Structures are given as structure tokens and as C-alpha cells.
Amino acid sequence: MYDRVKGFRDFYPEEMQARRWAMDTLESVAKRYGFREIGTPALEPTEMYTDKSGEEIVEELYSFEDKGGRSVALTPELTPSVARMFVEKQQALSKPVKWVSTRPFWRYEQVQQGRFREFYQTNVDIFGSSDPAADAEVLAVAVDMLTDLGLTSEDFEIRVSHRDILSGLLESFDADVDTREAIRAVDKRAKVDRDEYLDSLYETGLSYDQAEAFDELLQSSEDELDTLAERSEAVAEATENLRAVLAATEDFGVRDHLTLSLTTARGLDYYTGVVFECFDSTGEVSRSVFGGGRYDDLIEGFGGQSTPAVGFAPGHATLQLLCQRAGVWPEETLSTDYYVLQVGDTRATAARIARDLRELGHVVEADVADRSFGAQMGYADGINAETVVIVGEQDLANDEVTLKEMDEGEQISVPVDDFPGDHDRPTFDDFA
Amino acid sequence: MYDRVKGFRDFYPEEMQARRWAMDTLESVAKRYGFREIGTPALEPTEMYTDKSGEEIVEELYSFEDKGGRSVALTPELTPSVARMFVEKQQALSKPVKWVSTRPFWRYEQVQQGRFREFYQTNVDIFGSSDPAADAEVLAVAVDMLTDLGLTSEDFEIRVSHRDILSGLLESFDADVDTREAIRAVDKRAKVDRDEYLDSLYETGLSYDQAEAFDELLQSSEDELDTLAERSEAVAEATENLRAVLAATEDFGVRDHLTLSLTTARGLDYYTGVVFECFDSTGEVSRSVFGGGRYDDLIEGFGGQSTPAVGFAPGHATLQLLCQRAGVWPEETLSTDYYVLQVGDTRATAARIARDLRELGHVVEADVADRSFGAQMGYADGINAETVVIVGEQDLANDEVTLKEMDEGEQISVPVDDFPGDHDRPTFDDFA
Numbered sequence: 059m060y061d062r063v064k065g066f067r068d069f070y071p072e073e074m075q076a077r078r079w080a081m082d083t084l085e086s087v088a089k090r091y092g093f094r095e096i097g098t099p100a101l102e103p104t105e106m107y108t109d110k111s112g113e114e115i116v117e118e119l120y121s122f123e124d125k126g127g128r129s130v131a132l133t134p135e136l137t138p139s140v141a142r143m144f145v146e147k148q149q150a151l152s153k154p155v156k157w158v159s160t161r162p163f164w165r166y167e168q169v170q171q172g173r174f175r176e177f178y179q180t181n182v183d184i185f186g187s188s189d190p191a192a193d194a195e196v197l198a199v200a201v202d203m204l205t206d207l208g209l210t211s212e213d214f215e216i217r218v219s220h221r222d223i224l225s226g227l228l229e230s231f232d233a234d235v236d237t238r239e240a241i242r243a244v245d246k247r248a249k250v251d252r253d254e255y256l257d258s259l260y261e262t263g264l265s266y267d268q269a270e271a272f273d274e275l276l277q278s279s280e281d282e283l284d285t286l287a288e289r290s291e292a293v294a295e296a297t298e299n300l301r302a303v304l305a306a307t308e309d310f311g312v313r314d315h316l317t318l319s320l321t322t323a324r325g326l327d328y329y330t331g332v333v334f335e336c337f338d339s340t341g342e343v344s345r346s347v348f349g350g351g352r353y354d355d356l357i358e359g360f361g362g363q364s365t366p367a368v369g370f371a372p373g374h375a376t377l378q379l380l381c382q383r384a385g386v387w388p389e390e391t392l393s394t395d396y397y398v399l400q401v402g403d404t405r406a407t408a409a410r411i412a413r414d415l416r417e418l419g420h421v422v423e424a425d426v427a428d429r430s431f432g433a434q435m436g437y438a439d440g441i442n443a444e445t446v447v448i449v450g451e452q453d454l455a456n457d458e459v460t461l462k463e464m465d466e467g468e469q470i471s472v473p474v475d476d477f478p479g480d481h482d483r484p485t486f487d488d489f490a
Numbered sequence: 491m492y493d494r495v496k497g498f499r500d501f502y503p504e505e506m507q508a509r510r511w512a513m514d515t516l517e518s519v520a521k522r523y524g525f526r527e528i529g530t531p532a533l534e535p536t537e538m539y540t541d542k543s544g545e546e547i548v549e550e551l552y553s554f555e556d557k558g559g560r561s562v563a564l565t566p567e568l569t570p571s572v573a574r575m576f577v578e579k580q581q582a583l584s585k586p587v588k589w590v591s592t593r594p595f596w597r598y599e600q601v602q603q604g605r606f607r608e609f610y611q612t613n614v615d616i617f618g619s620s621d622p623a624a625d626a627e628v629l630a631v632a633v634d635m636l637t638d639l640g641l642t643s644e645d646f647e648i649r650v651s652h653r654d655i656l657s658g659l660l661e662s663f664d665a666d667v668d669t670r671e672a673i674r675a676v677d678k679r680a681k682v683d684r685d686e687y688l689d690s691l692y693e694t695g696l697s698y699d700q701a702e703a704f705d706e707l708l709q710s711s712e713d714e715l716d717t718l719a720e721r722s723e724a725v726a727e728a729t730e731n732l733r734a735v736l737a738a739t740e741d742f743g744v745r746d747h748l749t750l751s752l753t754t755a756r757g758l759d760y761y762t763g764v765v766f767e768c769f770d771s772t773g774e775v776s777r778s779v780f781g782g783g784r785y786d787d788l789i790e791g792f793g794g795q796s797t798p799a800v801g802f803a804p805g806h807a808t809l810q811l812l813c814q815r816a817g818v819w820p821e822e823t824l825s826t827d828y829y830v831l832q833v834g835d836t837r838a839t840a841a842r843i844a845r846d847l848r849e850l851g852h853v854v855e856a857d858v859a860d861r862s863f864g865a866q867m868g869y870a871d872g873i874n875a876e877t878v879v880i881v882g883e884q885d886l887a888n889d890e891v892t893l894k895e896m897d898e899g900e901q902i903s904v905p906v907d908d909f910p911g912d913h914d915r916p917t918f919d920d921f922a
Contacts, residue, residue, distance in 0.1 A: 059793030060538045060574050062531060063562055068575045069529030071589070078527055090848040092826060092855035092873065095510055097501030099494060099608055100532065100564070100594060101552075106492045120533075122554030125598045130495055132532070132564075142492050143500050152872040154859050157503070162532060166557045176531055187859035191837070195858045309841040361491030394524060405623070409741040416522040423524035426627045427586050427619035440584040441524070 065166075065175025072390040077178075079388055080207060080374060080381070081160050084180045087202045091195065093158035093182055098139040100162075104129040106138050110359065112326055118165040132164040136181040136371065137328075137356065144185050145362035153186030153365075172345070172375045182350075183369030185357065190299060193332045193352060194306030196368050200336065200350070201312035203372065208386035211339075214347065217319035218304070218334045221351070222296035223286065224323060227275050228264075230289040235263040244276065244323040276320040280304075283318075296331075303332050322349075330354040332368070343379045348372040395420035395445065395483070397438035401431050402451035407474060411447055411459070414478050439464065445485055447477070461486055497598075497607025504822040509610075511820055512639065512806060512813065513592050516612040519634045523627065525590035525614055530571040532594075536561040538570050542791065544758055550597040564596040568613040568803065569760075569788065576617050577794035585618030585797075604777070604807045614782075615801030617789065622731060625764045625784060626738030628800050632768065632782070633744035635804065640818035643771075646779065649751035650736070650766045653783070654728035655718065656755060659707050660696075662721040667695040676708065676755040708752040712736075715750075728763075735764050754781075762786045764800070775811045780804040827852035827877065827915070829870035833863050834883035839906060843879055843891070846910050871896065877917055879909070893918055 062068060069077060085095070104121040111134065121131035133139060140157060160180040169175065182199055184192045197216065204214055224244060225237045243258040250258070259269035278286055283301065287294040300318075307313045316334075324333040333351030338344075350370020357365035381387040396415050400408040412424040423441060425434055438446050448460040448469075459477055462469040463486045470489050478484045494500060501509060517527070536553040543566065553563035565571060572589060592612040601607060614631055616624045629648065636646055656676060657669045675690040682690070691701035710718055715733065719726040732750075739745045748766075756765040765783030770776075782802020789797035813819040828847050832840040844856040855873060857866055870878050880892040880901075891909055894901040895918045902921050910916045 059577065060535055060570075062574070063533045063535060063556075063560065064558070066531035066533055067529070068531065068571075068578075070575070070579065071526030071528055074527045074529050077529070090851065090853055092853055094503030094824060095506045096503055097499070097506050097509070099498035099500065100596065101495045101498055101608070103492055103495060120554075120556060122552075124495075124552060126496070128495065138492075139500075142494070143502070145491065146500070147502065152869060156855075164532065176533070184858065189858055189860040191858040191860070195856075306837070309838045311841070311845055392526060405738070406741045409743070413743055419522065421522055421524055423588075424627075426616065426621055426623040428621040428623070437584060 063175075065169045067174060067176065071392060075392065076388045076390050077374065077378070080377065081178075081180065083206050084203050084372060085158060085160055087206050088158040088180070088182050088199055091156070091199050091202075093156040093199070096140070096143065096157045096159050098133070098136065098143070098159060098161070100133060101130045102133055102139060102142075104131040106142065107131055107134060110138050110356075111135065114325075115165065118167045120164050120166055134163055134165045136161075136163070136179065137183075137353070137369075138360070140181070140183055140185075141356055141360040141362070144357060144365070145360045148357075148362050148365070151185075154192065155185040156183070157185075158182050172343075172379045174375060178374040179371045180374070181369065181371040183367060185365055185367045187368075188354065188366035190302035191306045192366075193303040193368050194310050194312075196350060196370055197303070197307050197316065197334065198310040198312045200334075200348075200370055200372070201315045204315075204336070207377075207381055209381065209384055211315055213339055213384040213386075214315070214336055214380065215339050216316050216334050216336050217322040218300070218316050218332060219318070219320050219322040219324075220296050220300045220332050221323075221329050222331060223293055223300065223320060224276075226290055226293035226296050227272060227286065228262075230293060231264060231268045231272065233263050233265065233268055237262075238327060240264070241323050242325065244321060245325045247273075247321055247323075273321075278318075278320060280318045300332060324349055324351055328353045328356050328359075334370070336372075338380050338383060340383065342383045343376060345376060347376045347380050392441045393421070394423060394438075394441045394443040396422045396447060397434070397441070397443035397445075398422060398424040398447045398449060399431070399434045399438065400425050400449045404449045404451055404454055407454060407459075408447075408449040411449065411474075411477060415447075418478065418482060420483070449474075461489060495607075497601045499606060499608065503824060507824065508820045508822050509806065509810070512809065513610075513612065515638050516635050516804060517590060517592055519638050520590040520612070520614050520631055523588070523631050523634075525588040525631070528572070528575065528589045528591050530565070530568065530575070530591060530593070532565060533562045534565055534571060534574075536563040538574065539563055539566060542570050542788075543567065546757075547597065550599045552596050552598055566595055566597045568593075568595070568611065569615075569785070569801075570792070572613070572615055573788055573792040573794070576789060576797070577792045580789075580794050580797070583617075586624065587617040588615070589617075590614050604775075604811045606807060610806040611803045612806070613801065613803040615799060617797055617799045619800075620786065620798035622734035623738045624798075625735040625800050626742050628782060628802055629735075629739050629748065629766065630742040630744045632766075632780075632802055632804070633747045636747075636768070639809070639813055641813065641816055643747055645771055645816040645818075646747070646768055646812065647771050648748050648766050648768050649754040650732070650748050650764060651750070651752050651754040651756075652728050652732045652764050653755075653761050654763060655725055655732065655752060656708075658722055658725035658728050659704060659718065662725060663696060663700045663704065665695050665697065665700055669694075670759060672696070673755050674757065676753060677757045679753055679755075705753075710750075710752060712750045732764060756781055756783055760785045760788050760791075766802070768804075770812050770815060772815065774815045775808065777808060779808045779812050824873045825853070826855060826870075826873045826875040828854045828879055829866070829873070829875035829877075830854060830856040830879045830881060831863070831866045831870065832857050832881045836881045836883055836886055839886060839891075840879075840881040843881065843906075843909060847879075850910065850914060852915070881906075893921060 240262040329351040331352030335349035336347040352368040354366040398412045672694040761783045763784030767781035768779040784800040786798040830844045878894045
């Protein structure tokens with residue numbers, strides 16, 4: 059009767075269970091590193107984005123006037139909100155501040171595979187450290203999230219780059235270059251053909267020869283960083299910072315998952331140092347899976363004291379595509395520990411057993427619809443119950459219940475008073 | 491520089507940790523009963539609410555036109571969304587369907603204590619069973635949620651009523667009564683003075699004498715249900731249903747937390763059978779903490795096949811007020827298992843130790859800001875680290891690290907290769 063809004067999704071239990079597993083995995087990694095969960099509003103003042111976000115985000119904003127005449131917007135990204143929160147309590151917060159949160163965001167954009175108008179991200183940020191170890195910790199969290207999802211170095215690679223190397227190289231040419239536009243051109247490099255790419259660099263102020271030379275520099279390997287460093291003091295400083303970050307990732311045990319890739323630029327303007335993007339190694343998921351980097355100027359732009367910051371935000375939809383491609387996405391089925399099946403007037407006992415099993419922490423369903431034996435068995439099968447406890451009138455007359463394992467079909471009678479007894483997860487084997 | 495939108499909240503880590511504990515507690519109870527998590531959109535077609543929700547909700551709607559010209563609304567409640575989802579897959583879903591979800595909702599209403607424009611609820615619903623056991627299971631989940639939060643029968647009571655008893659009684663008078671309006675009047679009974687209450691009943695078609703008589707009937711105790719049943723066939727059926735629900739809650743082990751209270755009516759029009767509300771026993775939290783009930787006609791109203799349904803939705807803000815009043819709300823402080831403190835050039839070892847402790851599942855922070863010993867100690871104290879592992883250059887020269895318990899201040903040197911070793915949660919005592 060009513061249609062869902064285009065680009066918005068419903069998640070039924072089977073899919074939701076797989077998504078919950080993925081979200082819990084991401085959050086649990088961040089929490090083990092001491093990132094603390096925060097909560098943020100779904101609406102913010104529209105001007106926060108029109109002032110601070112990139113043009114693309116502003117064009118895709120869901121904004122409107124509320125009943126109090128405020129212009130408000132559905133949050134299209136988290137960074138402005140956390141910057142606002144950080145600035146509000148900057149004095150009181152003990153630095154570095156390490157925050158994580160998982161929630162939906164909204165952008166009115168073209169709906170396509172892995173891209174929706176309502177999309178979920180887990181945001182991870184550190185405020186208050188410019189030390190290379192902070193960049194490295196963020197990279198370590200990213201790698202641990204991916205490996206905890208079951209992905210290996212065969213499945214993904216994280217390409218690391220540095221904004222100051224890019225801008226330093228651009229400024230080392232004898233030309234008046236619009237650095238911001240040139241970095242945007244680099245960000246689009248893989249999406250356009252070579253002539254279009256060189257044209258776009260030309261439009262930022264480089265000659266065609268310089269554009270070719272610049273692009274060749276971007277393809278430098280790690281061994282060639284020293285050569286790059288010779289081009290200017292700024293480039294030398296940036297390469298030193300990048301090396302220090304990579305050295306820290308070695309200590310943090312994640313260096314093998316990272317490759318240097320100066321053609322990685324990140325689209326957003328606010329990045330200032332190390333930037334990175336995660337890609338599907340096979341290329342089957344063709345877009346960047348997620349990205350992040352350092353943004354040292356943003357907090358000051360929000361009226362706070364100058365505060366270095368670094369972070370990233372895996373989007374769940376592309377991450378799901380990568381996990382599915384790699385075969386590590388869980389089967390989308392329900393799982394249930396016990397179904398307590400009641401036949402005849404046995405509810406008091408069935409309810410007692412269900413309650414005892416739930417107190418042990420198990421997922422336990424019991425009949426709440428007065429169904430027949432067959433209907434209950436069918437339902438138990440449908441929810442993938444592992445063990446069915448049959449509480450029948452006749453068995454109960456003998457003070458027994460029947461335990462049935464749904465996989466093997468084995469079943470056994472058990473004294474009702476011994477069930478669940480001292481067992482943590484009583485099954486056929488405990489009574490056979 | 492930017493202000494948060496009025497009625498919207500930021501949650502910093504300390505408060506968020508307490509809220510996360512409460513949310514996890516609620517969800518974990520529902521999941522043990524076999525309720526399955528679903529995910530739903532933040533925006534729905536506006537007409538879904540203007541057609542189906544009560545007047546109050548429609549007045550408080552955040553609705554606007556999106557860039558595609560659709561009239562959309564920020565979801566003010568979950569029920570229409572789950573009804574839409576249920577109808578869409580009604581044939582394929584195996585009944586009863588048991589769904590749970592936790593998320594924010596939005597209403598433009600007066601901001602006051604425990605009431606915000608963005609508010610969080612955990613919704614719990616069963617579709618496809620009219621059996622009293624379904625009502626009872628929902629009541630059992632509600633009680634278990636409260637007791638798992640640490641609340642006892644001293645702290646709360648759940649008042650149970652029945653819409654069909656109320657309407658049956660109203661219809662048993664020799665008067666042409668607007669039942670819906672009369673039930674709304676009962677819902678406001680505690681909020682207005684007696685004359686205003688009787689006036690509002692009078693306006694629905696009862697005489698003043700009948701209004702007095704009706705109100706007296708509403709104060710019947712459980713023993714007097716038989717007397718009520720004599721008034722009409724409809725009342726008799728409804729009292730029988732109510733008794734069956736209460737009997738099932740006895741089997742489910744939660745009967746003691748429930749009291750019969752026919753003056754409980756619930757404001758929303760769509761309820762059809764048993765309804766209930768949770769109250770603070772001390773009355774200090776003066777509003778209803780949450781409520782729920784049976785709504786058997788709603789699915790059909792959304793274009794589905796007639797499907798009985800029952801559910802409830804605890805709001806987290808009032809629940810937090812109750813928990814705080816009862817002294818069971820957790821202290822809002824951070825908790826951290828380990829801080830790995832590095833002094834000098836010891837990052838490789840410190841990082842290895844931090845990694846090993848994280849693999850054991852602990853929350854472990856380490857320096858990412860190149861701070862002094864003192865600054866790190868201060869930070870470790872600020873995040874309430876239980877144990878500090880000091881990795882110093884001199885100790886490491888002797889192949890040792892120092893373990894320091896922050897509470898007692900005890901410390902001990904431990905061979906670096908034995909740490910963490912085989913210990914799950916190594917502390918001073920394991921090495922003393």
C-alpha cells in the first residue's frame with residue numbers, strides 16, 4: 059500500500075543478522091584500541107554543511123526548514139558533527155580524544171550498486187595528536203577491522219599517499235598551480251581517460267609537459283621517495299612524515315597490508331597529510347571500499363584551537379560487496395539455540411524450561427500461537443533451531459521431556475528435573 | 491561556532507557507555523526470546539503518517555519535500571514502518587514474526603525532562619498470533635528488560651488493562667457513546683481534575699451519573715472481573731481474554747510485576763485488546779515510563795491480510811530517569827583494561843604487547859602522541875585504566891616490563907617474554 063522512499067532500505071532479520079555481525083566486528087576492533095563510542099544528532103544546522111563541506115555534499119543535502127523556522131539538514135557525513143562536539147568541550151577533554159560511532163547518513167545521490175541515499179558508516183577519529191603513531195594507529199584499526207571480518211592480504215590492499223607530497227610536488231614546478239584543483243584531478247585519475255586527466259591538470263596551471271612529469275613522479279615507488287625529497291624542502295618533510303607513519307605501522311603489525319600509491323589523493327578538500335584508500339585486490343569491486351586520512355585544519359575551521367586530527371570511515375555497503383566477493387560474508391539465515399515445543403497442557407513446564415535456557419544466555423523460542431506439533435516443528439526448522447525440547451503431556455506424566463537435535467535427528471528422553479540441570483548448553487550428547 | 495539543533499543531543503563517551511549498556515540489555519533480552527533484529531529507514535512517505543497516525547503525531551511531524559518532489563517525513567514512530575515491511579513480505583514470512591529494533595525517532599514537540607525532539611526507542615513486536623501467550627510473552631520481555639537493568643518490583647509496576655473491557659463497559663450503558671473519545675478521556679484521567687474528567691466523559695455521550703458509574707467500574711479489582719463480565723457478552727469475552735493473558739504471565743514467571751488497572755487506556759487509537767503501561771512505583775518519575783499492547787487491525791489497515799499483533803516500545807530517556815531514580819544507572823565513567831606506557835625507544839615492544847592484549851579481547855590504549863611518562867600516567871588515570879604496563883628502555887635492557895595496578899598502586903617487574911603469556915587477564919597477582 060505504501061512504497062519505501064527510493065534509495066532507502068528495509069533490512070529483514072536474515073540480512074540484518076549478517077550486517078549486525080559486520081558492525082559488531084568493526085566496533086569491537088575500534089573499542090579494543092580504546093576508541094570510545096559517541097552519539098550524534100541526525101539533524102544539524104544546514105549552514106554547517108554549506109560553510110564546511112565540499113560542493114558535491116552540499117548539492118546532495120537533504121535540507122529543509124523545521125517548524126521553528128530553522129534551516130536544518132539530515133547529516134550527510136559525521137566529521138562536521140564531531141568537530142562541533144570536540145570544539146564544544148575542547149578544554150575539558152583529555153587529549154588525544156579517540157571516538158567511534160556507527161550510524162546512518164543521508165545524501166540525495168544517484169542510487170547504484172553499493173550506493174544508497176541512506177547509508178551506514180562506522181567513523182573512527184583521533185583528535186589531538188600529530189604524531190605519526192596516530193596515523194599508524196588509524197591504519198592499524200582499519201587493517202584489523204578487515205582481517206577480523208575474515209579478509210586477507212589477498213583480498214584487499216590499502217593504498218597510502220600524502221597530501222603534502224602531492225602539493226609539494228605541484229609547487230616544485232615553475233608554474234602557478236591551483237593545488238586544490240590539481241589534487242581533485244589526481245583523485246579522478248582512475249575514472250577518466252589519460253587525455254582528459256592531463257587536460258584537467260593543464261587547467262590547474264601546469265603545462266602539458268609538466269603534467270606528464272608530475273604524473274610520472276606520482277608513480278614513484280617507496281625506494282624513490284628519496285629522489286622525490288630532493289625536489290623541495292616541503293616534499294622532503296612530507297616524505298619523512300610518510301616514512302615515519304609507515305615505520306610505525308611496521309611496529310603495529312600491519313605494514314604488509316599497505317602499499318605506497320601517490321596517485322591516491324582522496325576527493326575531500328580538508329585532508330592535510332597522510333591519506334589512504336582501501337581497494338579490492340581483485341578489482342571486482344571497482345570503487346574505493348573506504349578511505350581516510352589526516353585533517354589538521356578542520357577543528358580550527360570550526361572555531362576551536364588548532365588541533366591535529368586523523369580518521370577514517372568505512373561505509374558498510376561497499377564493505378559488504380568486498381566481503382561477498384571474497385566469500386567471507388556470513389550466510390544470511392537465522393540462528394536459534396532452542397525451540398521449546400509444547401504439546402497439550404504443558405505450558406507451565408515448557409515456560410520454566412525456556413526461562414532456564416534463556417537465563418543461560420541462549421536464544422530460545424517457544425510457542426506463542428497455540429500451534430499443532432507439526433506446525434511447531436516446521437517453525438522450529440524455519441528458524442534453524444539447533445535443538446528442540448519437546449514437552450509433551452505423555453512424557454511429562456513420566457516426568458520426562460524429549461531432546462531432539464535437528465541436524466542429525468537424534469533424540470533422547472531426559473528427566474524433566476535434570477533439564478537443563480548444570481549444563482551450559484545441554485544437547486543430546488550430554489544425556490546419551 | 492555552530493549550535494546543536496534544539497531538542498537534539500550529543501552523547502559524549504561517558505554517557506554513551508551507560509546508554510550502550512542499557513540498549514544492549516534491552517536488545518539482549520528480546521534476542522534471547524527469539525526476537526530478530528530488523529533495520530528500517532529514517533524517512534518514509536509523509537502520507538503514511540497523515541493517513542495512519544494519531545493527530546498529535548501528525549502535528550509534530552518533521553516533513554518536507556525532497557529534491558525529487560516526494561513529500562517525506564522523518565519517522566516519528568516505528569509501527570507504520572514495520573507494518574509496511576510486514577505487508578510487503580506477508581506471504582513469505584513464517585508466522586509468528588517476532589521483530590526488535592533500536593533507533594532514533596523524531597517529533598517536533600515541547601522539550602522537557604526526559605522528552606526530546608530526537609528520542610531513542612527499542613521496539614518489540616509479534617505479528618501473527620492472537621493467542622494470549624503472545625501478549626504474555628511481550629509482557630515477560632518487558633519485565634525481564636526491567637529486571638535485567640537491575641530494577642525490582644519495588645521500583646516499577648506494570649499496569650494492565652484491556653481496550654475491549656473499556657469499550658464493552660461503555661457500550662453497556664443505555665447511551666450513544668463515542669467510544670474512541672471516551673477511551674481518550676480515560677487515558678487523560680490522571681492528568682486532569684475530576685470535574686474535567688467527568689465533563690470529558692459527558693461530552694462523549696454518557697450522562698454524569700453514567701460517567702460516575704463507569705468510572706467506578708474502572709476501579710474494579712481482579713476479583714471483581716466476574717461482576718464486570720455480567721454486564722455484556724463483549725465484556726465477558728474481554729475479561730476472559732485478560733484472565734488468560736494473566737494466567738500465561740504466571741507460567742512465564744512475571745505475574746508478580748503486573749497489576750490490573752482498567753483506568754489505564756493508552757492514548758493511541760490503534761490498540762484493540764490488552765494494553766499496559768509501566769510506572770515508577772515511587773511516582774517520582776511521574777509520566778508512564780513506556781507502554782504497549784495489542785493492535786489487531788493495523789496490518790489490514792496497511793493493505794495486508796488481517797493479522798493480529800502485539801508489541802511495546804520502551805523509550806530510553808524515561809527508562810534512564812527510572813534507572814537513575816532507582817540507583818541502578820551505571821556510573822558514567824570510561825573503563826579501560828590496560829594502558830601500555832612507553833618510555834624511550836620502546837615502541838616495537840609496547841606495540842607487540844598492546845596487540846597481544848587486544849587479541850585477548852581487552853580494551854587497550856597506548857601512546858599515539860609522543861607524550862612524557864607523566865603525561866601518559868595522567869592520561870591512563872583519566873581513562874580509568876586498571877593496569878598500566880610500563881615499557882621502559884632500562885627495564886627492556888633487562889628483558890623486563892613493569893606491571894602497575896592503578897587502584898592499589900602495587901607494581902612488579904615481569905619478564906617481557908612472559909607477558910601476557912598464557913594469562914587471559916594478567917595482573918599483578920599473576921606474577922607476585
